[in-house]
Amino acid sequence: MRVLLVEDDPALANTISRALQGQADAQVDWTARGEPVLNSLSADPYDLLVLDIGLPGIDGFEVLRRLRAAGQRLPVLVLTGREAIDDRVHGLELGADDYMVKPFALPEMVARAKALVRRGRGMVDKQIRVAKVVMDMAAHRAWVADKEMDLPSREWQLLEYLLAHVGKVVSKDHLVSSLSGWEGDVSENAVEVYISRLRTKLAESGLRIRTVRGFGYLLEELADAAGT
């Protein structure tokens, strides 16, 4: 995978590059300023942009705005100091796909970067692959460890959503509203039922759905299945 890293602190940039190279087999290009980003992105096909918000010259928010305005769809992982997290970052309104607050744990950063790239690729080739799970969006078929899964529509939607948010906490409210739609509303109880069915079906998948008490769920990759 190719990553464009925009970070003005050389030491941090160096570490991030090395981690992405070593842990995710990434080829990392680095720039300390935001201005050349747009040109670089149109010149070379990148899988991920890792973007610091506090930059000299135009800041990360502005880079992101210009990028999305120019129709660039590639996944963006935003890095920010704690004082810059406001609702703009929280709502990811400017089109960032994920954000991390400095100082962050390097392994977590690498995991999120990988998840974003996977998601981005899934959107392009219509296939999601996480751990031992494969979802073929075009054929609407899914497999766990090469065995085909039987997934009714709601469970399909739920799994797709969870796989797109591996390692992140998703709220039950959010699941309820994203599952509700033309086919009628879904209750919290129903979500719980779907989750428990998915748990059974994901038993061999190298994935686990954790319950976050009173809030929602967290799909995590089990350690022995990580790194794929």
Add this chain to the structure above:
Amino acid sequence: MPQVPSASLRQRLALILLPSLVVLLVVSGVLQYLLGVRPMLHEFDRAMMDVAVTLADRVSINDQAEIIFDLSDEAETLLKADNVDHVWYAAFDDEMRPFAGARELVWPSTKVVRGQPYVYDTTFAGENVRAVATKVTCGAADCGIVLAETTHKRSRLIRDVLLSALLPVLLLGLGAVALLWIGIGRGLSPLVALSREIGRRSPRELSAIDPASTPAEALPLVLAVNRLMAQLDESASAQQRFLATAAHQLRTPLAGLQSQIELALIEAKDDSDRQALADIHASAIRSARLAVQLLSLARVEPGASRADAVVTCDLSKLAGELADEWVPRALAREADLGFELTPASVAGDPLLLREMMANLLHNALEYGGKGCHITLRTGGNETCVWFEVADSGPGIPADMRGKVLERFVRLPNSQGGGSGLGLAIVKDIAESHHAKLELLDGDGGVGLTVRVSFPVQDSPSASIKAA
């Protein structure tokens, strides 16, 4: 701190006014006596002298060369016809022995000159009397007449005149004192309001007092206070800027250090290297966190003036936003982090509110130990909205709870690598939001619950002035 004021304005005024009033009364009384009462008393004396002279005319020597006193009954009745005072008279012979009238009367011991009636005070029949003694020629020698009268009329005159003169002065004086007493209270009420206004402020509110509502007399005071406030605000801002810059400058290299150690950890070849790196890593994380905390402190310090950052926010939403960051951390420490969220609307700075929750979650994870249950709750009722972090860890003994709110205080024997700043930051942020911070027993009496409750405001804009 005992308040010992240096004598109140009222006391000082009373000290000046009351003696003046007494002097005024005395002077006015003396003047009234000299100018009003004494001439009238003189008139009474003159009338008595006239009567005495008239009585003296009644002393004569008859054919037998005896001294006689001849007063008709009608004249005597007329003489004594006074319904206020008793009147007595006596006639004395040439050896000054009384021979007519009230013989109990005595001739005054003082030498009385003929033609000059002598007026004096004495007592008679158990009463104070005013008396006139006059000499009259009877033959070769002098005889005498003494006329005495009780002093009721005189006393009454003195009393009436003095009363009529002094009472208005006294009333006027007392009225003035009373008016001043009330007036001082009224006049000082803007100052009382002013001190209440200043007293109500938290140490973070250094904005100027509105001089528009101040009376002209107190304006210099308000302006001086405002100047002081401005200076305080300026120096607090400078301090805050320094703290923020220092913390920020520290944080960047520390973050770099942290990720470099993490990289080295990932690439480490053998276990002893990994252990050494893990220890260094833990220290780096602590230092980085300390820098972040100092930055948070700087943000709540007076002078940070983030009043514009205050918006109406839902505590349950803010708490939910922390899930993504904190649930994985809890899992990494084998702790169970759960949520019980009810919408709770409050006016505040979302950044600082999140910071508070994050600090409490950090503490619960840091000190709760493995397998600890941690719950972040939000809720509210008519009087307050609140959030709390309850953990099932070792808790804090009730007598130590006040202590841990101070900066850089950590419990003896406490586990974990905290700086002792976390709760102090929470306390500072709570204060800046006029919120109450309480350390309570945990759920079911196990562990610790830290609760922050915000009073419900009628108007959301009034809840925080200059945090």
